[in-house]
Amino acid sequence: MLSTRRALAAVVSVVVLAASACGSADEDSGSAKVEVFTWWAEGGEKAGLDSLVSRFGTACPGQEFENGAVAGGAGINAKQVLNARIAQNDPPDTFQVHAGAELADYIAAGRVQDLSADYDSWGLRAALPQGLLDDLTVDGKLYSVPANIHRANVVWANSQVLSDAGILQAPKNLDAFLQDLAKLRRAGVESPLALGRDWTQLMLLESVLIADLGAKRFAGLFTGATSWKSKAVRGALNDYVQLLAYSNADRDALDWPDAERLLIDGRAGYQVMGDWEAADLAAKNFQAYEYFTFPGTEGVFQWLADSFVLPDGAGNPDGTRCWLKTVASVDGQRDFNLAKGSIPARTDVAGDGFSAYQMDAMADWKTATPVPSCAHGSACSQDWQNTVNATLGAFSTAAEKDVPGLQAALAATAARYVQQ
Template sequence: MRTGLVGRHTRRVLAAAAGVILLLAASACSGGDEDAEASKVEVFTWWAEGGEKAGLDALVGQFAEECQGQQFIDGAVAGGAGINAKQVLTARLTQNDPPDTFQVHAGAELSEYIDAGRVEDLTGEFQAWGLRQALPQGLIDDLTVNGKIYSVPVNVHRANVVWANPQVLSDAGIHTTPKTITAFLADLEKLRKAGIESPLALGRDWTQLMLLEAVLITKLGPERFSGLFTGETSWSSTAVSAGLRDFAKLLKYSNADRDAMDWPDAERLLIDGKAGYQVMGDWEAADLTAKGFRAYDWFTFPGNGDVFQWLADSFVLATGAPNPDGTTCWLATVGSAPGQQAFNAAKGSIPARTDTPTDGFSAYQLAAVEDWKSATPVPSCAHGSACSQAWQNAVNSALSAYSTNHHSTTALQKSLAAAATQFVKQE
């Protein structure tokens, strides 16, 4: 471990085991501007609006109760899936100006921060807080890197969900849920003939990757899909070729300005009745509700069966955090059952902990909790659980080029295969 951190790490574990309130004892004895500055905890996220901001606000409320004397500082940078936030974070870390803690997707995305020494080992805290018993073993396995754990997950999201405006569908004569991509394409065609110019609401790069991943899950099945990110399945296979052709067909039913849209802008098309469907993670349920649109339907992407494509938002202790004790209290709140209940009830995700009460959860969330118990889990490259940030960037660039310049799917497949050849060797 780096010089000077061993003692601090031990103190953090002991403080966490005794209870997060004890973290405030020292600060209660002093005052003034210097102490006020020392009590600030900058939490860096991309949760800036809608259901995401509602979830963060609920978590901040719990933090205020459990960590009295500590001051939450909102370091949010807007931009779906953290595209903008990650760029700002990279610049700050490079300049040795880290926030106290930052949001990251659990899984492969965290590897670059670990390798660069940007985050601290939280293995002791996990043990002290009982998280090894409260989290599913599969999630613990995904969080563990070389025997250590570096982040605290606050939730689990499902990525492969289709959201629908039932009134728009009904007006077009669509009254059943499509079970195959062929049936989905047929319904999209019905919508277009009914006067809906953009039947499938879609945004930029990473949202297109979500759509592509859902298609590939249908074409490959869960095991071979996961193999795309371990080297066990070839991106040059005929099954991927077929998936890309279906992806191209779906893209033709989306809005022409997709490359200039973030996901909430695309969602607005659904709310306003200008689209019938949108493929988006289940944070959309809370976001639609927060925007006053409750008359929505949802279903798993056609052909995905019982596959649950998962991602988990988590928080870290940044190396060099200005307020490590306050940050530890934030992380304890993030990992607690009350914190996860408050957060997930507002955000629309489900708790990472299996012992969290589901009071206040929506019908969608209750269904997702049950699905998570029995469905087949697969990771998501679009949200960092399947691939590194660099790999995700390469895939997003390839999709943007395809969407903007209308290259052939053959060219797109070559770009995706080249990215896999480069990055799978590094994982």
């Protein structure tokens, strides 16, 4: 399991390995472009994309990468551009999408093609955890190829701030976490828990729900197996309100890197954020931090994955399939994740060369119970996610925290998408 430690994470230089052939019908017919649409435009994400492009160039002779990246945090801008292009029947050859339920609308509209046969021919089923395959499968079919795995239920901490307050170990449960937050505030830390707006608040709520409900009942919230109206959910929402009280008052005005700055500057002790934070902290040359799984979620791996699809109407389907095979390969996943700071979706990639955090996460990915994330599209559709984000934003800014009202709103939203 992830353990509290002084992280020495750093983005590792990409290791260039010898590539295996990736067959394409266009190999002997001259160069053919493959437009790859992503929101990877800078930092570790761009470095990861560049490593895949290098691998693709070797593995897919006759195919030429065309960069269709649109910048924008978490893909907000890119998704708007993509949806407009698809509506105009002008899809790129492939596009990045969060794996899981975020694809539901594209699948229902017949906008992406079934890749089940490719999974079989590439031997990909045997390389992915069954829990991930279950979450990716829609009516018995697979529609996307995950390039990586990120973990959402992680807490990042400023080691010096904790030490100054006499906090010397990670909390084992949510009650202990709340006690440590209170200790930080008594020590003069105004905002013990750094928090941002929108999906960052949903990430926090999801971690609390996992801690209070457990993996199975949490996942059931998005399938109808667990009722949002239950006493257990009410208890989790009350815990969430307590956590909000220890966060920064300007949370609704901050994006996650702005909230992270509170942590780096010592104005906060903790931040709940996905494990892309390790690479970001390293890029900002901040090493005095610790990490641990959100208290009460030990043994649970809340996952999200960047994946690629084969759109219906893609201009170069053969080239796209070669891109997808490159993304799915052991070497492709190794190169990409070494650069990006995430971990391979495949469980058969060797851990040498990866950072301390990545090696911890890779070990957990093989043994922990995977659960999806609504905040990052693996558990719920984009519309569902947007509605919940707006609901939590309104709740955050309200002077009075109406927990029964919040629970009713979340239950009503879920009822529009699943049968309770």
